[in-house]
Each structure stands twice: as C-alpha cells, then as structure tokens.
Amino acid sequence: MNTSQLLDFDQLLKRFQAGERDFSNLQLRHPQFAQTCLNQINLKQAQLTQANFHQAQLIRANLSRSHLFQANFSKALLIETNLAQARLIEPLLTEAHLSGAMLGGAIITQGNLNEANLVGANLVQTQLLNHTKLKSANLMEAKLTYALLPQSNLTRANLTRAVLTQADLCQATLQEAQLTCAYLQGANLRGANLKGANLSFAHLAKADLTGANLQEANLEGANLSRATLISANLRQARLNHTDLNHGDLQQANLMGADLVGANLLSAKLCYSNLQQANLTQAGLLFTRLQGANLRQAILKQTNLIGSNLSLADLSNTNTEQAILPNVEER
Numbered sequence: 120m121n122t123s124q125l126l127d128f129d130q131l132l133k134r135f136q137a138g139e140r141d142f143s144n145l146q147l148r149h150p151q152f153a154q155t156c157l158n159q160i161n162l163k164q165a166q167l168t169q170a171n172f173h174q175a176q177l178i179r180a181n182l183s184r185s186h187l188f189q190a191n192f193s194k195a196l197l198i199e200t201n202l203a204q205a206r207l208i209e210p211l212l213t214e215a216h217l218s219g220a221m222l223g224g225a226i227i228t229q230g231n232l233n234e235a236n237l238v239g240a241n242l243v244q245t246q247l248l249n250h251t252k253l254k255s256a257n258l259m260e261a262k263l264t265y266a267l268l269p270q271s272n273l274t275r276a277n278l279t280r281a282v283l284t285q286a287d288l289c290q291a292t293l294q295e296a297q298l299t300c301a302y303l304q305g306a307n308l309r310g311a312n313l314k315g316a317n318l319s320f321a322h323l324a325k326a327d328l329t330g331a332n333l334q335e336a337n338l339e340g341a342n343l344s345r346a347t348l349i350s351a352n353l354r355q356a357r358l359n360h361t362d363l364n365h366g367d368l369q370q371a372n373l374m375g376a377d378l379v380g381a382n383l384l385s386a387k388l389c390y391s392n393l394q395q396a397n398l399t400q401a402g403l404l405f406t407r408l409q410g411a412n413l414r415q416a417i418l419k420q421t422n423l424i425g426s427n428l429s430l431a432d433l434s435n436t437n438t439e440q441a442i443l444p445n446v447e448e449r
Contacts, residue, residue, distance in 0.1 A: 135157065147170065155176070157172075158176050178196055178198045179200060182200060185202070187205065193212065203223045209228065215232070215236070216236045217237045219238070227247050227248065227251055230247065230251045233255060238261065239262075243265060244264070246266070252272045253276050258278045260279070262282045269288070269290060273293045279299045281298070285305045291312070299320060307327050316336045321341045324344045330350050331352070333351055334352050335354070337356075339358070339361065340360050342361075344363065350371060358378045359378065363386050368388050378396055381398070381402070385406065385407075388407060391412070403418075403422060403426050405425040412432050417437045
C-alpha cells in the first residue's frame with residue numbers, strides 16, 4: 120500500500136480488517152494497538168514511535184528492519200514473528216510470547232524482556248545492549264550464536280540447551296540461571312556473575328571465564344577443556360567429573376569445591392586456592408600446581424604423575440592411595 124495516504128492507525132485497522140496485510144514502510148506515532156489482532160501483518164521497515172501493542176496478537180507478523188522507539192509489547196503474542204535486523208530502542212517486552220521468533224541481527228537497546236518466552240527463538244548476532252533485562256526469561260533451545268549481551272541481566276533465566284557459541288556475555292548477570300547442556304564454546308564470560316547457576320553438562324570449551332563468579336555453581340560433567348578461569352571464584356562449586364583438561368585456573372578460588380573424578384590433565388592451577396577441596400580420583404597428570412594452597416584438601420586415589428607441586432602447601436592434605444610425582448618433579 121502507499122503509506123503516505125495513511126492518515127492514522129484507525130484507517131490501518133479498517134484496511135487490515137478488510138483483508139489488507141501489507142503496511143510496509145509505515146510511519147506512525149503513538150498508535151494504540153493494545154489487545155488488537157494483527158496476525159501476519161507486514162510492517163517491514165516501519166517506523167513506529169511509542170506504539171502500544173500490549174496483549175496484541177502479532178503471530179507470524181513481519182517487523183523486519185523496522186524501527187521501534189519505546190514500543191510496548193508486554194504480554195503480546197509474537198510467536199514466529201520476524202524481527203530480523205529490527206532496531207528496538209527501550210522496548211517493553213515483559214511476559215511477551217516470542218517463541219520461534221526471528222530476531223537475528225536485531226539491535227535491542229535498554230530492553231526489558233523480563234519473563235519473556237523466547238523458546239527456540241533465533242537471536243543469532245543479535246545485539247542486546249545497555250543492560251538489557253532478561254530476568255526469568257525462558258530461552259530454552261534459543262540460538263544466540265555470536266550474540267552480544269554484555270552486562271545483560273539474565274538472573275534465573277532458563278537457557279537449557281541454548282546455543283551461545285562465541286556469544287559475548289562479558290559482565291552479564293546469570294545468577295541462578297539454568298544453563299544445563301547449553302553450548303557456550305568460545306563464549307566471553309569475563310567477569311560474569313554465575314553464582315548458583317546450573318551449568319551441568321554444559322559445553323564451555325575454550326570459553327573465557329576470567330574473573331567470573333561461579334561460587335556454588337553446578338558444573339557437574341561440564342566440558343571446560345582449554346577454558347580460561349584465571350582468578351575465577353569457584354568456591355564450593357560442583358565440578359565432579361568435569362573436564363578441565365588444559366584449562367587455565369591460575370589464582371582461581373576453588374576452596375571447598377567438589378572436584379571428584381574431574382579431569383585436570385595439564386591444567387594450570389598455579390597459586391590457586393584448593394583448600395578443603397575434594398579431588399578424590401581426579402586426574403592430575405602433568406598439572407601445574409606451583410604455589411597452590413592444598414591445605415586440608417582430599418587427594419585420595421589421585422594421579423599426580425608429572426605434576427609440579429613446587430611451593431605448594433600440602434599441610435594436612437589427604438593423599439591416601441594417591442600416586443605422587445617423583446621428588447625431583449615437585
């Protein structure tokens with residue numbers, strides 16, 4: 120349609136109800152579409168200022184490349200909606216239903232997506248900037264490869280089996296988030312807050328967790344091979360049967376951590392704090408433990424052949440049935 124002939128949103132509604140769907144390049148200010156059914160509407164490249172879509176139905180709508188300033192999509196139905204490469208400034212998407220939505224390449228600035236449903240949504244290369252809020256959002260099986268989420272708030276979000284390969288989560292808050300079986304290979308999690316998060320069986324190979332807070336996090340069975348965890352806080356974390364081979368955990372705090380059966384082959388643990396940690400049956404072949412604090416640690420049945428324990432504190436350490444390195448290797 121020729122949008123220059125469109126006088127106001129009332130006329131748009133009449134045309135939509137008459138069967139028209141193409142309203143691409145539309146420009147409107149303060150349109151009130153609350154609780155309106157606009158399924159399969161085409162608003163490609165539309166420019167909408169302070170549009171109210173509260174509880175509106177926009178199932179399979181096309182909003183790709185649109186510019187949306189302070190749009191209200193709270194509790195709206197945006198199932199399988201196309202928002203690819205859209206620009207959303209200060210959008211309100213609380214409790215919005217975006218399952219299967221396409222947001223690839225979109226830029227969302229200061230967005231509020233608390234409790235939004237993004238199950239299976241496509242957010243590949245999406246930029247979620249300026250402290251975007253995603254508290255308690257459901258991102259199960261969502262695709263966030265190369266997405267930018269620095270300093271985003273994902274507290275208690277559900278990211279089970281989500282794909283976050285090479286995603287930027289620098290200084291993001293993921294406290295008590297569910298990341299079971301999530302794919303985070305090569306992800307940037309520097310300074311992220313993952314306290315109490317569930318990362319069991321997650322894929323974190325080559326991820327950067329420098330300075331991250333993983334206190335009391337569950338990393339059981341996770342793959343952290345060649346990951347960087349320098350100065351990370353892993354106090355009382357669950358790392359049983361976790362793969363940390365060739366990982367860099369220098370100066371990390373692992374006090375009281377559960378590392379039963381963990382694979383630490385050739386890992387760097389120089390000057391790390393392993394006081395009271397449980398390393399029963401852990402694989403410590405060729406591990407670098409120079410200057411590490413192993414006071415009261417449990418090293419029962421561990422294999423330390425080739426490990427470097429020079430300057431390590433082994434006071435009151437339990438080494439029952441452990442295979443210790445030769446004296447010259449210490």
